[in-house]
Amino acid sequence: MTSQHPTAKEKRSMLLVYGLLFTACVLTVIGEVMLKLGVSHVSERVGAFSLSPSVLISTFTDWRVILGFALVFGGSLFWLGVISRVELSFAYPLLALNYVILLVPSRFLLHETITPARIIGAFIVVAGVIVITWGQK
Numbered sequence: 001m002t003s004q005h006p007t008a009k010e011k012r013s014m015l016l017v018y019g020l021l022f023t024a025c026v027l028t029v030i031g032e033v034m035l036k037l038g039v040s041h042v043s044e045r046v047g048a049f050s051l052s053p054s055v056l057i058s059t060f061t062d063w064r065v066i067l068g069f070a071l072v073f074g075g076s077l078f079w080l081g082v083i084s085r086v087e088l089s090f091a092y093p094l095l096a097l098n099y100v101i102l103l104v105p106s107r108f109l110l111h112e113t114i115t116p117a118r119i120i121g122a123f124i125v126v127a128g129v130i131v132i133t134w135g136q137k
Contacts, residue, residue, distance in 0.1 A: 013085065016085070017081075017082055017085050017086055017091075020078045020079075020081040020082045020085075021078075021079075021082050021091070021094055021097075023075070023078045024075045024076070024078035024079040024081075024082060025075070025095070025097050025098050025101055026075075026101065027071050027072070027074045027075035027078065028071070028072055028075035028076075028079075028098055029098055029101045029102045029105065030071050030105070031067075031068045031069065031070070031071030031072035031073075031074070031075060032068065032072065032098075032102065033068075033102075033105045033106075033109060033110065034064045034065070034067045034068030034071060035064070035065055035068035035069070035072070036068075036110060037064045037068075037109075037110070038059070038062040038063070038064030038065035038066075038067075038068055039059060039062075039065065041062060041064060042055070042058045042059045042062050042065070045058065046058050090132065090133075093128065093129070093132050094129055094132065094133070096125045096128065096129065097125070097126075097129060099121075099122065099125055100122045100125050100126060103118065103119075103122055
């Protein structure tokens with residue numbers, strides 16, 4: 001007869017996974033915000049992003065874009081820690097939390113309008129994450 005309750009070791013392991021996931025999400029969201037700030041700054045100077053050499057050089061030498069890519073890469077390193085410990089089909093849907101976290105800097109740093117539909121969508125995402133994690137050891 002096997003126990004349905006996770007052991008202390010399993011609980012610690014999942015706590016580590018959730019910590020890695022949270023760190024990956026936060027770094028990725030901050031990185032994406034920096035990318036948006038950088039590309040917006042460049043767009044004001046040289047026009048909308050395109051594959052023209054001058055726009056590419058301006059974009060990829062902007063400190064915000066460089067920092068954004070570094071943060072997204074850092075988030076990817078923590079993500080590797082997540083997927084090395086749990087099934088991908090469990091972990092991947094949890095990345096939807098990026099959207100929920102992103103609402104805060106989108107509103108207060110990027111001054112975007114957060115509509116009621118987006119807020120409802122965020123609650124649905126959180127509900128989905130709860131369902132996915134419900135039975136996970």
